[in-house]
Amino acid sequence: xxxxxxxxxMLLARPGERSxxxxxxxxxHLAECPACRKEQSAIGATVAGFRRIAGAEPVVPDRSIxxxxxxxxxxxxxxxxxxxxxxxxxxxEAPAVRFALIAGVLIAATMFGFEVxxxxxxxxxxxxxxxxxxxxxSAPSVFGGNPADxxxxxxxxxxxxxxxxxxxxxxxxxxxxxxxxxFRPFLSGESVDAAVRGIxxxxxxxxxxxxxxxxxPAAASRLxxxxx
Amino acid sequence: xxxxxxxxxVEQLAVSAQAGDAGAFRCLVERTHPMAFRLAFRLLxxxxxxxxxxxxxxxxxxxxLDRYDPTQRFETWFYRIVTNVAMDRLRARKxxxxxxxxxxxxxxxxxxxxxxxxxxxxxELAGIIRTLTxxxxxxxxxxxxxxxxxxxxxxxxxxxxGISVASVKTNLHYARARIxxxxxxxxxxxxxxx
Numbered sequence: 001x002x003x004x005x006x007x008x009x010m011l012l013a014r015p016g017e018r019s020x021x022x023x024x025x026x027x028x029h030l031a032e033c034p035a036c037r038k039e040q041s042a043i044g045a046t047v048a049g050f051r052r053i054a055g056a057e058p059v060v061p062d063r064s065i066x067x068x069x070x071x072x073x074x075x076x077x078x079x080x081x082x083x084x085x086x087x088x089x090x091x092x093e094a095p096a097v098r099f100a101l102i103a104g105v106l107i108a109a110t111m112f113g114f115e116v117x118x119x120x121x122x123x124x125x126x127x128x129x130x131x132x133x134x135x136x137x138s139a140p141s142v143f144g145g146n147p148a149d150x151x152x153x154x155x156x157x158x159x160x161x162x163x164x165x166x167x168x169x170x171x172x173x174x175x176x177x178x179x180x181x182x183f184r185p186f187l188s189g190e191s192v193d194a195a196v197r198g199i200x201x202x203x204x205x206x207x208x209x210x211x212x213x214x215x216x217p218a219a220a221s222r223l224x225x226x227x228x
Numbered sequence: 229x230x231x232x233x234x235x236x237x238v239e240q241l242a243v244s245a246q247a248g249d250a251g252a253f254r255c256l257v258e259r260t261h262p263m264a265f266r267l268a269f270r271l272l273x274x275x276x277x278x279x280x281x282x283x284x285x286x287x288x289x290x291x292x293l294d295r296y297d298p299t300q301r302f303e304t305w306f307y308r309i310v311t312n313v314a315m316d317r318l319r320a321r322k323x324x325x326x327x328x329x330x331x332x333x334x335x336x337x338x339x340x341x342x343x344x345x346x347x348x349x350x351x352e353l354a355g356i357i358r359t360l361t362x363x364x365x366x367x368x369x370x371x372x373x374x375x376x377x378x379x380x381x382x383x384x385x386x387x388x389x390g391i392s393v394a395s396v397k398t399n400l401h402y403a404r405a406r407i408x409x410x411x412x413x414x415x416x417x418x419x420x421x422x
Contacts, residue, residue: 011404012397014375016382046408047376053411054357055377058269058350060262061279067257070286071250077287 271314273358368403
C-alpha cells in the first residue's frame with residue numbers, strides 16, 4: 001500500500017467504512033510509515049471535530065404545532081386528508097365503503113331505469129286503451145292550441161296518482177304531449193259512463209274502468225269534469 | 229390520540245396511517261418531525277428552509293404512504309423523502325440566490341415572529357454548517373450530513389441516496405478531505421492541531 005491509498009483509507013475512519021482487508025493493509029503501512037502515522041491522528045481529529053462542531057443539536061420546533069400545521073396544509077391541499085373523505089376517495093383501503101358506493105349507484109340506476117320504463121309502459125297502456133279507439137283528430141279540444149299549453153295542474157297530477165300512477169309517472173305523463181291525446185276526448189262534455197262505454201263498448205274492460213273511476217269519484221271529476 | 233397509538237412503533241403507525249387512520253398519521257408526524265427537521269436543517273443550513281422542507285416532506289409522505297413497505301425501516305424510507313425534498317430546495321435556492329442576495333432572504337426569515345426564536349438560536353449553527361458544506365457538491369454534502377451528522381451507516385446512506393456503498397465511501401472521502409481543508413483555512417485550525 002502506498003501513502004496516497006493509505007491517506008484515502010484514513011479518511012474512512014469510522015466503523016463500517018473500511019473492509020477488514022483494508023484495515024489490515026493500512027495498519028501494516030502505518031507501522032512502516034511515520035509520516036502517515038502523524039497524518040492519521042490529524043485526520044481522525046478532523047472527522048471528530050466536524051461532527052462535534054457541525055453536529056450540535058439544532059433547536060427543534062414544537063412537534064405538536066408542526067403536526068397541526070401539516071394537517072392544516074394537507075386539508076388545504078387534498079380533500080382526502082379528512083378521515084371520512086379519505087375513506088371515500090381512497091376506496092381501496094375501505095372496501096366496505098367502496099361496496100356501499102357501488103351498490104348505491106347500481107340501485108339508483110336500476111330505479112331510474114324502472115321508472116322510465118314504467119312511465120313509457122303506462123303511456124302506451126293508456127293510449128292503447130282509449131286513444132286508438134277514438135281518433136284524436138276527431139275529438140274536439142276544449143283547450144285548443146298547443147297541447148303543451150294545457151292547464152294540467154296539481155289537481156290533474158293528483159287524479160292520476162289516485163288512479164295508481166306514481167308521482168314521477170304522473171308528472172312525466174302530464175309533461176308529455178301525449179297526455180292530450182288521452183284526455184281530450186273526455187273533455188268534450190260527455191258523461192263519464194257514456195265516454196267510457198263509447199270508447200270501450202259494453203265490455204268487461206269498460207266495467208273495470210268505471211268501477212275504478214267510481215271508487216275515485218274525485219279523480220273522475222277532475223279528469224273528466226263530471227262525476228259518475 | 230389514544231395511549232395505544234402512542235405505544236406503537238413508527239412502522240406500526242405508518243401501517244395504520246396507510247389504512248386511513250388519521251390519528252395514527254398525526255402521531256407519526258409528531259413522532260418523526262424532530263428527526264425530519266434535524267436532517268433538513270443540516271442539509272439546508274437554514275432554520276426557515278428546514279421548517280418548510282420538513283412540512284413538505286410530510287405532505288409527500290402522505291401522498292406516497294401507500295408505497296411504504298412495512299418490512300422496511302420507516303426512518304430510512306422517510307429519510308429518503310426528506311433528503312429529496314431538501315436537495316430540491318437546495319437546488320432551487322442556489323438558482324434563486326443567483327438573482328436575489330442571500331441577505332434579503334435572511335431579512336424575510338427574521339420578519340416572521342413564529343420562526344424568530346429558533347431561527348435566532350439556530351443561526352450560529354447554520355452558519356457553521358454552511359461554511360463547511362456549502363461548497364461541497366450536492367452528493368458529497370448529502371453523504372457527509374447523513375453519515376457524520378445523522379449517524380447513518382454507509383449502507384443506510386447508500387439506500388437513502390440510491391447509490392452504491394462504494395460510491396458513498398468515495399463521496400465521503402472527498403467530502404472529508406474538503407472539510408478538513410476548510411476547517412484549516414476558515415477556522416484557522418492548523419494541520420498540527422487537528
